[in-house]
Amino acid sequence: QVRLVESGGGLVQAGGSLRLSCAASGLMFSNTAMGWFRQAPGKEREFVAAISWRGAITSYADSVKGRFTASRDNAKNMVLLQMNSLKPEDTAVYSCAADPYYSGASTHPETYDYWGQGTQVTVSS
Secondary structure (H helix, E strand, O other): OOEEEEEOOEEEEOOOOEEEEEEEEOOOHHHEEEEEEEEOOOOOOEEEEEEOOOOOOEEEOOOOOOOEEEEEEOOOOEEEEEEOOOOHHHOEEEEEEEEEOOOOOOOOHHHOOEEOOOEEEEEEO
16 A cells, blocks of 8 residues: 655745655655645645656756755655745645656656645745
């Protein structure tokens, strides 16, 4: 059974930083591309970042480029999202997603097979 569990969310002031973690189990993590998506109240889910199974390829939404960094530790079956210079518009529930056996870093949610429950990130102004 595949399980993705996010952690690290919380309340932070604008300009601050948070680091999200996603622990994966039940899949061949080193052969799995991972993505981060977010959904704010009343808005559609949107792509944030993705990282390929070896970490060589990363993709970022324009809105977070230069501020967020995705990384992974295949030995620990974890993917991380370092978020710096946070803005109030970054407030959302952040979820990680798994795309097994895909060698790239997809920006499309429909390509991901497994999803975590999400962790709330709130940025105050």
